[in-house]
Amino acid sequence: MLPPESRFPELMARIAKARATSPLSAPYIRLVGASKSQSAETIAALLSAGLESAGENKVQEAQAKWGGTTGLKARYPQVELRLIGPLQTNKAADAVQLFDVIETLDRPRLADALAEAMARARRRVPCLIQVNTGEEAQKAGVLPKDLDALLRYAREQAGLEVIGLMAVPPAEVAPAPHFAFLRERARAFDLPQLSMGMSADFETAIAFGATHIRIGSALFGERLG
Numbered sequence: 590m591l592p593p594e595s596r597f598p599e600l601m602a603r604i605a606k607a608r609a610t611s612p613l614s615a616p617y618i619r620l621v622g623a624s625k626s627q628s629a630e631t632i633a634a635l636l637s638a639g640l641e642s643a644g645e646n647k648v649q650e651a652q653a654k655w656g657g658t659t660g661l662k663a664r665y666p667q668v669e670l671r672l673i674g675p676l677q678t679n680k681a682a683d684a685v686q687l688f689d690v691i692e693t694l695d696r697p698r699l700a701d702a703l704a705e706a707m708a709r710a711r712r713r714v715p716c717l718i719q720v721n722t723g724e725e726a727q728k729a730g731v732l733p734k735d736l737d738a739l740l741r742y743a744r745e746q747a748g749l750e751v752i753g754l755m756a757v758p759p760a761e762v763a764p765a766p767h768f769a770f771l772r773e774r775a776r777a778f779d780l781p782q783l784s785m786g787m788s789a790d791f792e793t794a795i796a797f798g799a800t801h802i803r804i805g806s807a808l809f810g811e812r813l814g
C-alpha cells in the first residue's frame with residue numbers, strides 16, 4: 590500500500606485545482622488530516638512532508654499521540670490540532686489543554702464547560718459549531734433550527750470565540766444542499782471558517798466555499814478498524 594506521504598502531493602494538487610472553483614475571494618483551503626486510528630509515526634511522516642493541520646476524534650487517543658514531552662505537538666510545534674469528534678463535558682478541560690481549535694461545539698452545556706475550562710487554563714481555544722444539517726438522530730451537532738440561539742449563547746453568555754461552522758452531511762444523499770446551507774449561515778453570521786468536505790466530497794465542498802476540508806482515507810488509505 591502507498592504510504593500517506595506519497596499520497597499527500599497528489600491530494601494537494603487536487604485541492605489546488607479545486608480552488609479555482611471556490612466562491613471565496615481569496616481562497617486558502619486548509620487540508621486537515623483526519624488522523625483517527627493512525628499511528629503517531631504515520632502522522633509524523635505527513636507532518637514532515639508539510640501537512641499543517643490534523644483532526645482527531647477522541648480526546649484520549651489524541652492525548653496519547655499528540656500530548657506530553659515526546660508527543661507530536663512537542664515534535665511539530667507549528668502544527669494546528671483540531672478536535673473533530675464529539676466532546677463530553679467531562680473531557681472539556683483535557684480538550685482545552687491539547688487542541689488549538691475545537692470544531693464540535695453543539696450545545697449550551699458544552700459551551701459553559703469549555704468556557705470554564707478555558708478560564709481555568711488561561712487559554713483561549715477558538716471553536717466551530719457543528720451543525721447536524723441532516724437532522725440525523727445518531728449524529729452530533731446542533732439542529733439547524735437551534736443554531737442561531739446556540740451561536741448567540743456561546744458568544745454572549747459563555748464568551749467563547751466562535752470562528753466557524755462544521756458539518757458532516759448524511760452519507761447517502763447529495764452533500765451540496767448541506768454545504769450550501771452551512772455557507773449561507775456562516776455568511777449571515779460573518780463566520781470565517783467553514784469546515785466541510787471529506788475524502789468523497791471535498792471538491793464539491795470547496796466549490797461551496799469550504800475553508801477547511803477534513804480528509805482521512807484519501808490521505809491515509811482505507812481505515813483498517
Ligand SMILES: *Cc1c(COP(=O)(O)O)cnc(C)c1O
Nearest residue numbers: 623673787788803804805806807
Ligand atoms: C473520519 C472523519 C473524516 C474523514 O473521513 P474520510 O471519509 O476518511 O475522508 C472527516 N470528518 C470527521 C468528523 C471524521 O470523523
